[in-house]
Structure formats: structure tokens, C-alpha cells
Amino acid sequence: xxxxxxxxxxxxxxxxxxxxxxxxxxxxxxxxxxxxxxxxxxxxxxxxxxxxxxxxxxxxxxxxxxxxxxxxxxxxxxxxxxxxxxxxxxxxxxxxxxxxxxxxxxxxxxxxxxxxxxxxxxxxxxxxxxxxxxxxxxxxxxxxxxxxxxxxxxxxxxxxxxxxxxxxxxxxxxxxxxxxxxxxxxxxxxxxxxxxxxxxxxxxxxxxxxxxxxxxxxxxxxxxxxxxxxxxxxxxxxxxxxxxxxxxxxxxxxxxxxxxxxxxxxxxxxxxxxxxxxxxxxxxxxxxxxxxxxxxxxxxxxxxxxxxxxxxxxxxxxxxxxxxxxxxxxxxxxxxxxxxxxxxxxxxxxxxxxxxxx
Amino acid sequence: xxxxxxxxxxxxxxxxxxxxxxxxxxxxxxxxxxxxxxxxxxxxxxxxxxxxxxxxxxxxxxxxxxxxxxxxxxxxxxxxxxxxxxxxxxxxxxxxxxxxxxxxxxxxxxxxxxxxxxxxxxxxxxxxxxxxxxxxxxxxxxxxxxxxxxxxxxxxxxxxxxxxxxxx
Ligand code: SF4
Ligand code: SF4
Numbered sequence: 193x194x195x196x197x198x199x200x201x202x203x204x205x206x207x208x209x210x211x212x213x214x215x216x217x218x219x220x221x222x223x224x225x226x227x228x229x230x231x232x233x234x235x236x237x238x239x240x241x242x243x244x245x246x247x248x249x250x251x252x253x254x255x256x257x258x259x260x261x262x263x264x265x266x267x268x269x270x271x272x273x274x275x276x277x278x279x280x281x282x283x284x285x286x287x288x289x290x291x292x293x294x295x296x297x298x299x300x301x302x303x304x305x306x307x308x309x310x311x312x313x314x315x316x317x318x319x320x321x322x323x324x325x326x327x328x329x330x331x332x333x334x335x336x337x338x339x340x341x342x343x344x345x346x347x348x349x350x351x352x353x354x355x356x357x358x359x360x361x362x363x364x365x366x367x368x369x370x371x372x373x374x375x376x377x378x379x380x381x382x383x384x385x386x387x388x389x390x391x392x393x394x395x396x397x398x399x400x401x402x403x404x405x406x407x408x409x410x411x412x413x414x415x416x417x418x419x420x421x422x423x424x425x426x427x428x429x430x431x432x433x434x435x436x437x438x439x440x441x442x443x444x445x446x447x448x449x450x451x452x453x454x455x456x457x458x459x460x461x462x463x464x465x466x467x468x469x470x471x472x473x474x475x476x477x478x479x480x481x482x483x484x485x486x487x488x489x490x491x492x493x494x495x496x497x498x499x500x501x502x503x504x505x506x507x508x509x510x511x512x513x514x515x516x517x518x519x520x521x522x523x524x525x526x527x528x529x530x531x532x533x534x535x536x537x538x539x540x541x542x543x544x545x546x547x548x549x550x
Numbered sequence: 551x552x553x554x555x556x557x558x559x560x561x562x563x564x565x566x567x568x569x570x571x572x573x574x575x576x577x578x579x580x581x582x583x584x585x586x587x588x589x590x591x592x593x594x595x596x597x598x599x600x601x602x603x604x605x606x607x608x609x610x611x612x613x614x615x616x617x618x619x620x621x622x623x624x625x626x627x628x629x630x631x632x633x634x635x636x637x638x639x640x641x642x643x644x645x646x647x648x649x650x651x652x653x654x655x656x657x658x659x660x661x662x663x664x665x666x667x668x669x670x671x672x673x674x675x676x677x678x679x680x681x682x683x684x685x686x687x688x689x690x691x692x693x694x695x696x697x698x699x700x701x702x703x704x705x706x707x708x709x710x711x712x713x714x715x716x717x718x
Contacts, residue, residue, distance in 0.1 A: 227568045230579045480568040481561070538557040 201297040213430045214244040227479030254419040267325030271424035273318030281435035287460040304365040326416035334412030338403040344493035349390035351501035355383040355508040369447035377444040382530035399481040441466035597663035599691040600683035604659035607635040611651035619644040643676035661691030
């Protein structure tokens with residue numbers, strides 16, 4: 193019944209992810225409103241809960257505009273190229289432990305995390321296609337920025353993930369979750385910080401949303417999009433955010449496991465709770481920090497995250513050699529190292545706060 | 551600014567601040583149709599209020615209007631040593647609410663109003679005849695350019711948070 197398995201999980205992913213994305217869009221708009229001293233959408237339904245539905249209906253009825261001088265085919269395909277990888281990420285996320293009812297599409301893929309890193313970079317090509325097909329200067333500037341940003345932040349991201357792989361001794365996501373007797377966020381705080389910042393940058397979310405900077409380039413790469421194509425970009429952004437939250441929950445927060453093994457093992461509930469948790473932190477960060485400048489963006493990736501992620505790998509590797517299996521008490525030295533390194537490294541360089549230094 | 555603000559402490563401070571607003575939810579948005587702010591009673595609002603008893607039909611207002619949005623006609627004969635104003639039309643769609651007519655009126659017969667929500671579906675609906683221009687519960691004169699009226703007004707803070715009142 194192999195095909196039934198595939199049919200079922202493709203249905204689950206295609207159904208659950210958009211529903212989750214809509215819920216998260218509502219959550220984000222309400223939460224962001226609260227962070228900014230305003231109520232957020234509150235007219236459509238109780239607490240504005242129908243706002244994503246209203247938005248969807250609005251966006252479906254909008255006119256689809258294609259720039260005359262643009263590349264029509266590229267313009268047409270780009271939203272799909274951006275959207276598909278966001279969904280593909282979910283195929284390898286394990287929902288439940290071995291023997292559970294809903295385990296996921298291919299949770300035991302032995303190169304699961306490599307697959308995620310590979311697949312999630314595809315959306316950048318979609319962004320560039322959107323910019324090229326639009327024949328718009330702002331779109332292109334935005335795509336250039338996006339390229340530079342993703343290339344820079346992919347490295348600390350992958351290196352932070354490598355720390356997890358070293359500690360778990362496997363690339364399969366199920367294996368990584370099983371290896372977390374103590375969640376890796378406690379065992380490798382430095383790795384988590386690097387992963388989280390780099391992932392936020394990969395997502396192009398504030399404070400790294402340079403390619404959508406409204407005050408500089410209106411809407412960036414999707415400036416020439418309208419109607420359902422625009423909605424696909426919007427959906428992809430959130431689906432990808434949920435995807436990254438799911439990856440963070442799986443890699444660092446113990447995935448489907450109940451925290452420290454206490455509490456009931458209730459299906460995929462813990463995973464959803466953890467995804468929600470990570471998403472809320474991303475949202476909190478978005479509501480707090482102003483956008484960074486391009487030079488600060490690059491400086492931060494190459495001068496701060498990159499060296500720290502290298503150091504992180506060396507520490508984890510040395511520890512796995514000295515104490516195979518990584519006993520839980522390593523969390524104390526690791527936390528101390530993380531704190532010291534962050535403070536020391538912040539002192540080593542300046543990003544030129546506030547003013548361009550030429 | 552403490553020494554560690556540049557070492558990540560500043561970020562933590564920012565997060566703490568927004569976290570506090572998230573939990574305490576001070577909400578400064580006025581939910582407009584249900585809640586309204588107190589508007590100033592000296593407001594130069596988008597309407598004119600005309601007092602029939604005081605108006606002599608001198609047409610100073612019409613002449614002073616840069617837009618030509620006041621049209622008036624008086625009776626040909628004197629009644630009680632006074633010309634009766636038979637027509638007084640103000641095109642609120644053309645008026646720019648500059649208040650020059652109010653300033654010009656020598657008999658204090660014309661006031662700026664302090665109502666808002668004066669939108670209409672048709673342009674013609676914005677041309678108001680004298681019956682509709684008169685003072686009513688919904689059409690209150692403002693103290694704009696009427697110092698004697700203003701002197702009687704209580705001191706009032708304007709658009710300040712916390713000064714909302716529910717109308718319905
Ligand atoms: S407010 Fe100004 S534009 Fe309006 S009627 Fe008076 S003078 Fe004319
Ligand atoms: S200036 Fe005053 S008194 Fe003269 S016509 Fe206009 S409203 Fe009436």
C-alpha cells in the first residue's frame with residue numbers, strides 16, 4: 193500500500209500546511225498589532241479570525257497584471273518555484289515517534305537535513321526569476337540583495353546544523369530527534385543562536401527583510417505581482433516560516449517529544465506547540481528590531497556568525513571525541529562558552545551603528 | 551546606556567520592552583464607528599452653519615468666497631425694513647472650508663460647523679439649501695472666528711489618549 197501512504201501524506205501536507213499558514217498569518221497580524229500598541233485586524237469575525245479568509249477571497253478576485261516588457265513565462269513560473277520548496281520542506285519532518293499513527297511522508301530519509309538545506313535554497317531562484325520576469329529595477333535590486341543574503345547566511349546556517357549532526361551522529365531527522373535526550377537548544381545554545389539568526393535571515397524576515405524593504409523598494413521582488421500570484425508569494429513566505437520553525441523545533445527543541453520526557457505523548461501536538469513557540473519568537477523579533485543596512489547584514493554574517501559557527505563546530509567535535517554520547521552536564525560549559533563568545537565577539541568588531549563609515 | 555548595550559544587552563532590552571507591551575496590551579487605536587475622539591469645539595469643520603434670524607442678505611459672504619460656492623437671493627421688497635433671504639445655497643462639494651465667508655460676515659450670521667462625516671453619494675447632495683444649513687442638534691456651530699463664543703468654551707484637550715467616548 194505504498195501509494196496509499198504517499199497519497200495520504202501528500203494530502204495531509206497540502207491540507208494542513210495552508211491551514212496552519214492561515215492561522216499563523218492571523219496570529220502574526222494580531223501579535224504584531226499588540227507589540228505595536230494596536231489591536232490588529234478585529235473586524236472580520238470574532239477577534240478578526242476570518243481576516244485571512246477575507247484576504248484570500250479578495251486576492252482571488254483581483255486582476256492578474258503581467259508587465260508587457262517582462263518575461264511572461266518566467267513571471268508565471270516564479271511564484272510556483274518560490275512556493276513549492278516551502279511545501280517540500282515538510283516532507284521529511286517526522287510528526288511522531290516510530291510506530292506512531294501519523295509519522296510523516298519520508299521521516300526516515302537518511303539525508304533528511306541535507307535534503308532540507310538543498311531544497312530550501314531553491315526558492316531563491318524563484319525570487320530571482322520573479323525579479324527578472326518583472327523587468328523592474330526595484331525587483332532586480334531586491335533579488336540581488338536576496339542572493340547575497342542567502343549565499344552569506346546559508347553558510348552559518350549549514351554549519352550550525354552540522355553541529356547538530358555531529359552530536360546526533362545522523363542526518364535523518366528521526367534520528368536527530370531520538371538523539372535528543374536533552375534538547376539540543378540546551379546542549380548547544382551557541383549553535384541554536386546562530387541557526388536562529390541565520391534562519392531568520394534566510395526567511396527574509398525583519399530585521400533582515402532587506403529585499404522587501406517597503407521604505408526603500410516598495411515591495412521588492414514581487415512588486416509587479418498581483419492577484420493569486422502575489423498571494424502565492426505571501427503564502428510561501430509564511431509556509432517557509434512555518435517550515436523553518438518546524439526544522440528548528442525538530443533540530444533543537446526535541447521534535448515530537450514531550451519536554452524532558454514528561455507529559456503525555458499526544459500525537460503531533462508537541463510538534464505543533466514547539467512550531468508555534470519558535471514562530472512566536474520570530475514574530476517577537478520582527479516586532480522589535482529595525483531593519484539592518486546592507487553592509488551591516490553582510491558584516492554580521494561574515495564577521496560574527498561565520499567565525500562563531502566554526503568555533504561551535506570545533507567545540508562540538510572535540511566534545512563528541514572526548515565524551516562520546518555527549519553527557520547532559522556539558523550544557524553548563526556550553527552555555528558559558530556561548531555567553532562569553534557572544535560578548536567577546538561583539539567587542540571585536542563594530543558594524544558602524546547608525547552611520548556609514550567609509 | 552550601559553557598557554554591555556553593544557554586546558547583546560541592547561537587543562535583550564528591546565525584546566523586553568516589546569514583550570511588556572505584548573502582555574500589557576495598551577491599545578491606542580480608536581475603534582472609529584463605535585468610539586470617537588472629542589473634536590475641538592473650535593474646529594473649522596467641513597460644513598457651514600447659517601442663522602436665518604441674524605442674516606440680512608448683504609451677500610458679503612458670497613463676495614468673499616474664493617470658490618464662489620455661496621449663492622443667495624433676497625426678496626425685491628422690504629419687509630419690516632428688511633430684505634427677506636429667499637435663497638441661500640452653499641455647495642459643500644466646492645467649498646474648501648477656508649472660513650473666509652465666516653470671517654467676512656458682518657452680522658455673525660454664518661459659522662463654521664464642527665460636524666464631520668459629511669460625505670454623500672451624489673455631488674448634488676452636497677449642495678445644501680437654507681433649511682438644511684440651519685443649526686440643529688446634529689449641526690452645531692464651532693467657535694472658529696467667533697471670539698465671544700470661544701470665551702465661553704471650557705478649556706479642552708484635543709485628541710489625547712484616554713479622551714475617547716462611546717457615542718452609541
Ligand atoms: S469656507 Fe471658504 S470656500 Fe467655503 S463658502 Fe466660505 S469662503 Fe467659500
Ligand atoms: S455675510 Fe452674513 S449677513 Fe451677509 S448674507 Fe452672508 S450670512 Fe448673511
